[in-house]
Amino acid sequence: MSEQQQSLEDLQHIKKMMERSSRFISLSGLSGIAAGICALIGAMVAYPYVYGHKDIFVDAVKGNELAKTGHFTVILYTWLFWVAAFTFAAAVISAFIFTYVRSKKEGIPLWGKAAKRLMINVAIPLVIGGLFMIKLIQAGDVGLIAPACLIFYGLALVNASKYTLNELRYLGYGQLILALLNLKFVGYGFYFWTIGFGVLHIIYGVVMWFKYEKE
Numbered sequence: 525m526s527e528q529q530q531s532l533e534d535l536q537h538i539k540k541m542m543e544r545s546s547r548f549i550s551l552s553g554l555s556g557i558a559a560g561i562c563a564l565i566g567a568m569v570a571y572p573y574v575y576g577h578k579d580i581f582v583d584a585v586k587g588n589e590l591a592k593t594g595h596f597t598v599i600l601y602t603w604l605f606w607v608a609a610f611t612f613a614a615a616v617i618s619a620f621i622f623t624y625v626r627s628k629k630e631g632i633p634l635w636g637k638a639a640k641r642l643m644i645n646v647a648i649p650l651v652i653g654g655l656f657m658i659k660l661i662q663a664g665d666v667g668l669i670a671p672a673c674l675i676f677y678g679l680a681l682v683n684a685s686k687y688t689l690n691e692l693r694y695l696g697y698g699q700l701i702l703a704l705l706n707l708k709f710v711g712y713g714f715y716f717w718t719i720g721f722g723v724l725h726i727i728y729g730v731v732m733w734f735k736y737e738k739e
Contacts, residue, residue, distance in 0.1 A: 551688055552626040553737055556695075556729025558618035563721035566611030567714070573603045574714050580604060599661055626737070642687040649680040670713025674703035674720045691735075695728045 572578040580602050599605045653676025660668050681696030699720050706716040 551692070551732070552619075552622040553729040553731070553733030553735075554622040554626075555619035556725045556732060558622060558729070559615040560722050560725030560727075560729060562611050562615040562618060563725060564718065564723075566607055566614075567718040567722060569611075570604055570607045571714070573607070578603070582606070638687055642684050645687060646680045646684045649676050649683060652676065653680075667710040667713060668707075670717045671703045671706040671710070673717060674699045674706060677720075678703060689732070689736075691728070691732060695724060698724045698728075 573580050582603055583601050586601050653672060656676070657669055657672050660666070660672060678696045678699030681699065682693050683696075685691075685693035685696065702716050702720045702724075706713055709716075
């Protein structure tokens with residue numbers, strides 16, 4: 525091996541060490557695929573409730589009572605809330621499992637400084653978005669909930685991409701584009717939500733798996 529080749533290998537090694545210390549690079553493409561599949565299953569379960577084929581309220585009496593008063597806690601008595609909650613939990617758990625497996629395989633700590641920075645930068649837009657959507661529910665603007673989900677999630681991904689793989693920002697851009705389109709076609713939020721959280725996640729996951737994980 526020539527001295528020049530050795531120097532190049534040393535530089536690449538240093539670059540990888542710097543990336544490991546400053547960026548969380550253990551995100552698995554399989555996590556994206558799993559999250560997308562969970563979202564599609566959740567959408568299938570939610571469809572009859574969204575379009576009135578089934579009663580939206582878990583407790584019809586209590587739900588209708590709260591709906592008349594306009595109190596935001598009415599959402600806790602809807603099947604849609606619980607479908608969304610279980611879908612989110614399943615997506616997070618599956619993402620954690622695949623990311624844990626990859627980080628262990630590569631010998632990278634799962635909960636280091638980079639991971640903490642990533643979580644903080646994801647959480648800020650999501651928490652603010654959650655509070656904003658509660659106000660939308662209180663105001664009765666339910667048609668804006670789907671684009672709001674896509675907007676704040678897209679911003680969270682773009683914001684977090686500085687602390688992980690750059691490709692994450694393109695998933696974020698996709699969510700934002702869908703949100704803007706959804707604002708033009710407000711009545712079709714369910715479909716835009718399904719594409720954003722389901723289809724785009726699967727596409728992103730497949731690309732990431734082939735690029736970084738396929739052996």
